[in-house]
Amino acid sequence: MGHSYVYRCEHCGYEEQFNQGHGFLVHSQPLKEYLKQRTKLFHYKTHNLLKQLSKQKNDLFLKAGFQVYICPKCKILKDKTEVVVFDHEKEIHKTSFRCNLCRTRLKLTNIHRLKKAKCPKCFKNKFQINHTIQQLWD
Numbered sequence: 001m002g003h004s005y006v007y008r009c010e011h012c013g014y015e016e017q018f019n020q021g022h023g024f025l026v027h028s029q030p031l032k033e034y035l036k037q038r039t040k041l042f043h044y045k046t047h048n049l050l051k052q053l054s055k056q057k058n059d060l061f062l063k064a065g066f067q068v069y070i071c072p073k074c075k076i077l078k079d080k081t082e083v084v085v086f087d088h089e090k091e092i093h094k095t096s097f098r099c100n101l102c103r104t105r106l107k108l109t110n111i112h113r114l115k116k117a118k119c120p121k122c123f124k125n126k127f128q129i130n131h132t133i134q135q136l137w138d
């Protein structure tokens with residue numbers, strides 16, 4: 001289960017929805033189970049990497065979910081599917097993302113604590129959460 005957060009720019013009215021959490025298709029499971037499925041949920045590069053990892057080791061576990069990231073430079077928010085591969089308790093792979101504007105590595109952000117971000121349309125620091133239209137999904 002996850003949350004949808006709607007951000008709205010007070011300056012230009014631009015709205016965007018961000019997802020965080022685990023959804024119906026994106027959840028934790030043994031890596032082998034995921035690879036047996038016909039649907040590819042992730043970027044093909046991620047998928048190929050997962051395939052390779054599973055060849056190296058048998059009992060890996062895959063955790064995936066939506067996370068909200070922020071560019072530390074531009075302060076623009078992005079939601080991405082984070083993929084983490086575990087070898088028992090040890091984390092052996094984690095996806096990382098870059099900002100499509102400045103190529104800086106995105107940082108995970110705590111959307112509950114984040115008050116304002118930059119609007120991706122007008123770049124004013126007026127992009128904020130709209131509490132009236134939060135949604136739950138599963």
Ligand SMILES: [Zn+2]
Pocket residue numbers: 009010011012013014119120121122123124
């Ligand atoms: Zn704006």
Ligand SMILES: [Zn+2]
Pocket residue numbers: 071072073074075099100101102103104
């Ligand atoms: Zn950036």
